[in-house]
Amino acid sequence: xxxxxxxxxxxxxxxxxxxxxxxxxxxxxxxxxxxxxxxxxxxxxxxxxxxxxxxxxxxxxxxxxxxxxxxxxxxxxxxxxxxxxxxxxxxxxxxxxxxxxxxxxxxxxxxxxxxxxxxxxxxxxxxxxxxxxxxxxxxxxxxxxxxxxxxxxxxxxxxxxxxxxxxxxxxxxxxxxxxxxxxxxxxxxxxxxxxxxxxxxxxxxxxxxxxxxxxxxxxxxxxxxxxxxxxxxxxxxxxxxxxxxxxxxxxxxxxxxxxxxxxxxxxxxxxxxxxxxxxxxxxxxxxxxxxxxxxxxxxxxxxxxxxxxxxxxxxxxxxxxxxxxxxxxxxxxxxxxxxxxxxxxxxxxxxxxxxxxxxxxxxxxxxxxxxxxxxxxxxxxxxxxxxxxxxxxxxxxxxxxxxxxxxxxxxxxxxxxxxxxxxxxxxxxxxxxxxxxxxxxxxxxxxxxxxxxxxxxxxxxxxxxxxxxxxxxxxxxxxxxxxxxxxxxxxxxxxxxxxxxxxxxxxxxxxxxxxxxxxxxxxxxxxxxxxxxxxxxxxxxxxxxxxxxxxxxxxxxxxxxxxxxxxxxxxxxxxxxxxxxxxxxxxxxxxxxxxxxxxxxxxxxxxxxxxxxxxxxxxxxxxxxxxxxxxxxxxxxxxxxxxxxxxxxxxxxxxxxxxxxxxxxxxxxxxxxxxxxxxxxxxxxxxxxxxxxxxxxxxxxxxxxxxxxxxxxxxxxxxxxxxxxxxxxxxxxxxxxxxxxxxxxxxxxxxxxxxxxxxxxxxxxxxxxxxxxxxxxxxxxxxxx
Amino acid sequence: xxxxxxxxxxxxxxxxxxxxxxxxxxxxxxxxxxxxxxxxxxxxxxxxxxxxxxxxxxxxxxxxxxxxxxxxxxxxxxxxxxxxxxxxxxxxxxxxxxxxxxxxxxxxxxxxxxxxxxxxxxxxxxxxxxxxxxxxxxxxxxxxxxxxxxx
Numbered sequence: 001x002x003x004x005x006x007x008x009x010x011x012x013x014x015x016x017x018x019x020x021x022x023x024x025x026x027x028x029x030x031x032x033x034x035x036x037x038x039x040x041x042x043x044x045x046x047x048x049x050x051x052x053x054x055x056x057x058x059x060x061x062x063x064x065x066x067x068x069x070x071x072x073x074x075x076x077x078x079x080x081x082x083x084x085x086x087x088x089x090x091x092x093x094x095x096x097x098x099x100x101x102x103x104x105x106x107x108x109x110x111x112x113x114x115x116x117x118x119x120x121x122x123x124x125x126x127x128x129x130x131x132x133x134x135x136x137x138x139x140x141x142x143x144x145x146x147x148x149x150x151x152x153x154x155x156x157x158x159x160x161x162x163x164x165x166x167x168x169x170x171x172x173x174x175x176x177x178x179x180x181x182x183x184x185x186x187x188x189x190x191x192x193x194x195x196x197x198x199x200x201x202x203x204x205x206x207x208x209x210x211x212x213x214x215x216x217x218x219x220x221x222x223x224x225x226x227x228x229x230x231x232x233x234x235x236x237x238x239x240x241x242x243x244x245x246x247x248x249x250x251x252x253x254x255x256x257x258x259x260x261x262x263x264x265x266x267x268x269x270x271x272x273x274x275x276x277x278x279x280x281x282x283x284x285x286x287x288x289x290x291x292x293x294x295x296x297x298x299x300x301x302x303x304x305x306x307x308x309x310x311x312x313x314x315x316x317x318x319x320x321x322x323x324x325x326x327x328x329x330x331x332x333x334x335x336x337x338x339x340x341x342x343x344x345x346x347x348x349x350x351x352x353x354x355x356x357x358x359x360x361x362x363x364x365x366x367x368x369x370x371x372x373x374x375x376x377x378x379x380x381x382x383x384x385x386x387x388x389x390x391x392x393x394x395x396x397x398x399x400x401x402x403x404x405x406x407x408x409x410x411x412x413x414x415x416x417x418x419x420x421x422x423x424x425x426x427x428x429x430x431x432x433x434x435x436x437x438x439x440x441x442x443x444x445x446x447x448x449x450x451x452x453x454x455x456x457x458x459x460x461x462x463x464x465x466x467x468x469x470x471x472x473x474x475x476x477x478x479x480x481x482x483x484x485x486x487x488x489x490x491x492x493x494x495x496x497x498x499x500x501x502x503x504x505x506x507x508x509x510x511x512x513x514x515x516x517x518x519x520x521x522x523x524x525x526x527x528x529x530x531x532x533x534x535x536x537x538x539x540x541x542x543x544x545x546x547x548x549x550x551x552x553x554x555x556x557x558x559x560x561x562x563x564x565x566x567x568x569x570x571x572x573x574x575x576x577x578x579x580x581x582x583x584x585x586x587x588x589x590x591x592x593x594x595x596x597x598x599x600x601x602x603x604x605x606x607x608x609x610x611x612x613x614x615x616x617x618x619x620x621x622x623x624x625x626x627x628x629x630x631x632x633x634x635x636x637x638x639x640x641x642x643x644x645x646x647x648x649x650x651x652x653x654x655x656x657x658x659x660x661x662x663x664x665x666x667x668x669x670x671x672x673x674x675x676x677x678x679x680x681x682x683x684x685x686x687x688x689x690x691x692x693x694x695x696x697x698x699x700x701x702x703x704x705x706x707x708x709x710x711x712x713x714x715x716x717x718x719x720x721x722x723x724x725x726x727x728x729x730x731x732x733x734x735x736x737x738x739x740x741x742x743x744x745x746x747x748x749x750x751x752x753x754x755x756x757x758x759x760x761x762x763x764x765x766x767x768x769x770x771x772x773x774x775x776x777x778x779x780x781x782x783x784x785x
Numbered sequence: 786x787x788x789x790x791x792x793x794x795x796x797x798x799x800x801x802x803x804x805x806x807x808x809x810x811x812x813x814x815x816x817x818x819x820x821x822x823x824x825x826x827x828x829x830x831x832x833x834x835x836x837x838x839x840x841x842x843x844x845x846x847x848x849x850x851x852x853x854x855x856x857x858x859x860x861x862x863x864x865x866x867x868x869x870x871x872x873x874x875x876x877x878x879x880x881x882x883x884x885x886x887x888x889x890x891x892x893x894x895x896x897x898x899x900x901x902x903x904x905x906x907x908x909x910x911x912x913x914x915x916x917x918x919x920x921x922x923x924x925x926x927x928x929x930x931x932x933x934x935x936x
Contacts, residue, residue, distance in 0.1 A: 016876035019884030022820030029819040252885030487882030679922030703829035
């Protein structure tokens, strides 16, 4: 293993001082002065209704109101993967909270007051809020002209149904595989919707200035993608991409909720109606819950066949997604899971149907894990149940089936190098799996839970990254990139990559949040791909700068190029130990020759990265033939769960998670991801519980009724373990870990409950109430026998 | 409109407020103090916590007229003469990720350490239980405070 100077070291976060001192600026912290206007959105009270008329006359009369806009002002569609959404509702609303109109006023109170004066006349039509109802023959349709929607070529909508996309995988001979099985387990699992709960709201301020420039400041994971979608949607107004600018300050948590475009497009559109004035929109906590992306709900039907030794012979996974009213982003979650729902296993015969279903609930979208948490709940519960039935150790059955490098994925590509088996070993050892655990309290039992995890970045095959790197007079560096540090430490790690290549300490490198006018293109900060993709671009930019430096030294000092290297902010030479040329002497000013002239000039590095081997082209009926996923990150986790038999109350005594990061560029940040992600995952299974009324209204859109963990609700002990099996095409071997950390939490809890009390909970969340009821039922049945 | 005075981070400030003006909004919009954040509007999340006469209070639940004549400290005030050991410890332990909850957490932890310079783990968890963090899983925050407590 090469010894690096800055890579693999726990470098201090470069945004640390800003964030602990109050200096960090988030979107709503920017001061726009006394001319700032405020927009308040009029939302649909119905899950499904036709809009007969909108009367804005009363609102317009309000003395402090400058503008009232409706769908008539913006008959424009947008959508990242599927163009099924209008900026404002046109003739129909499809979920409670959908934007129908907006009122712009001098102050927020006036805007809110005047919004109440907008009169919308609706005719309610039947709503479908359950995906299994929505796919039935004759169900009311949400999108009657689905066949006319533009979408990416790898989506397969079914016109005249509520099915927006259907991803099929047919690998090997599934029926034959089941025929060969000694044991088949078939069951269904339910996972409800979840909310991201970033502590910062969505916020966006738009300014359409008098020169015709449209600037949007937004809390965003996707500044360039947002600029693209704004420019495309508003093209009829005469905008081109160069006229649109997105500035993304610090982001107070994303988790997928600030990926793509949700409310930000309202700021862009409304700004065009109040030219010259900045206009601000900020969601409330309630709107955060019901009017941004949510995690999709899902019902899975899983059938797995195995031999007596635990070897899987066939898998049939049918996955029905409640994707909400618009699936412009969420349909890609469905697609990603369709490609990967065999889990981290080597399975020769597999059939997967991942079905994206429109419902009259808020649009589903990206959420940390991108659908993998949802199918792993069922799959990893299933694996433990099968092991128990066969009398095989629950870890052993995973070892037997674990996917190895070179094995074929569900779509027929080769699995990348990975440390899955190492992760299994590490977790087994740390949790002391074969030890008997007994509670000192007779009312309590301790269960052990185990789960594997895997995930690939879900992204188009041409998702690209880029970087400009510029030296300053003192050889300090500004890195211009457009990924977002949503907390994971991106800005710091990019600096470490450049530092390692150029021999300049990270403390002398500044990486800033992007402005699409100044910073080069980045697709989005999603898919846990940013360290890998943007990291590759940064490394290439640094190598490009190094090349320029060496060329100049060769040209002026006449040293062989292959003898030069960079260290301690100097150019050094292997052939001449006395040669030392400090970077600060020439990276801007150039090198002076004996005749007084200068050679060189400012050193500017440039790097771009696009995974040129990736393709989404495949047979739509089998999913075979493409290479849609660039690689998978794998890992394993286990826990000790103490349960009170009388109340069902649970306490996590210890949780262990091992993830194969390829190369942990900053181990402290990776550990931070593991702990934070695992707690967020545990929250979805132990605490969070999204409740909808039968009319499609979210009943608990606040932190009082939708519980996320506090400092008192965390496991007594979490042990993060980093595995490093390098990713050949990653920067220094790195691959992403951000989302993966959440994935094993839910099945691990369900498996620990089953281990402790021999009851199997097949729907999330796994609450104390569910456990006690199941346990009592089991006890009563035993007594009746 | 009523004129009030507050001692804000060591400086006396006079402002006119409406009876229904919320302290958080006044701090952010009228006084230019941006570290307290709005995260729930109902006292659930603690992102808006400030010290009022040394006590950690959620500024979204306080009316500005209620603090007339009182002393308010935000993290801008804590770091007026350089970062405090607690803030340094936060950096050292990565006790934040997105950073949005960091101001509120810092305020709660400051109050705790002022009252009880050597809290144990449980007392630390109790003290910051009113500050929601979605990124860190709290472990690094607890460690950062523990380190100061041990000094």
